[in-house]
Amino acid sequence: MEKMTLSEQEVINAICYFHAKFKQVQPTEVEVELMYDDASGYSAEAYLHGQVEFYNTVNFITAIRLYLDEKLNRDSISARILLDLHEDEGIIAKIEW
DSSP states (O other), X not given: OOEEEXXXXXXXXXXXXXXXXXXXXXXXXXXXXXXXXXXXXXXXXXXXXXXXXXEOHHHHHHHHHHHHHHTSOOOOXXXXXXXXXXXXTEEEEEEEO
16 A cells, blocks of 8 residues: 655645645735634645635545645545644645555
């Protein structure tokens, strides 16, 4: 079984890419803040031109799948993606095929 870990910056990049793709802007125009709380789990806020959009855990995973497919040229359909709050590294994504 192959494994890969996306760093917190790569997770942010994935959400920026996802948001930018559907807003038809450059990923560098998007700012993302990652969050975690025990009640709602993983979430993110994407900021673009003064507007904010909320991403829940499902959106988070969807963004990572698109990033795997289009930026890393990996098969996201067969990937098992687990988000993890790491004490030193922040929010990371552990991926297995």
